[in-house]
């Protein structure tokens with residue numbers, strides 16, 4: 001048993017074993033710049049498990065009994081930094097160009113479904129931001145264009161017959177729980193302006209709770225991006241600030257999967273430190289007003 005004061009030595013071969021296991025399980029790649037973080041989290045988990053050897057810990061993680069600990073380790077290794085309205089120029093591009101184009105195209109085809117996936121949603125602000133932008137975009141679209149059906153009263157967030165579904169997924173169960181609760185502190189709410197707060201949040205004590213109508217548009221779910229089966233038929237995918245933790249081979253595999261998870265001509269948003277450059281030829285880049293989005297390229301008929 002390790003005592004609280006002593007640190008168990010983590011040898012290079014043990015580190016390599018654990019590094020490879022993490023990579024195989026979730027795609028996160030810890031290069032030299034990030035091994036100190038991996039070492040620190042491994043030490044913490046070893047202590048929490050009251051074990052005295054990293055090799056035994058590795059054996060636990062790869063055993064059937066070790067599934068729960070593997071989940072705990074991966075949760076400890078994820079970086080969950082996020083915020084409402086993160087990367088505004090990109091969200092403007094989404095609302096004013098991408099959504100406008102999708103709504104027009106879908107209405108012409110009498111397809112009233114809209115499905116957007118926040119892949120690596122962390123504690124939820126990205127998914128709720130997308131939901132807000134979609135509600136506002138639909139309202140504004142039908143302010144300028146006649147609604148093909150009668151609007152019921154009271155006015156719903158989503159005008160019928162539209163069906164909006166926002167899938168929000170992560171590998172971190174604790175983050176998903178926070179996201180599902182949808183309650184945020186004043187500091188989380190800093191990027192949310194007051195009209196938006198009034199429309200989409202209730203004040204509960206000193207916190208803000210996402211209103212039920214908005215919440216009902218978002219479905220939180222566990223999905224490991226390393227898996228082959230992922231949410232299909234999306235009109236847009238947001239996977240921002242997730243691929244930076246993957247190596248190039250894993251990024252290429254993920255982009256290939258995203259291609260298959262998107263509807264024809266649908267869109268992929270990545271973080272501003274991320275790019276598809278050199279990784280694929282299946283998307284073309286659209287760059288406008290300091291923001292970038294990638295659109296699926298279709299093979300000629």
Ligand SMILES: C[S@@+](CC[C@H](N)C(=O)[O-])C[C@H]1O[C@@H](n2cnc3c(N)ncnc32)[C@H](O)[C@@H]1O
Nearest residue numbers: 026078081082120122170171172224225240241
């Ligand atoms: C830095 S946060 C980004 C949150 C949000 N997309 C944003 O940009 O604000 C990265 C998220 O990716 C998740 N993540 C990392 N690896 C993952 C994987 N293999 N499958 C699913 N989610 C993963 C982490 O748990 C974390 O919540």
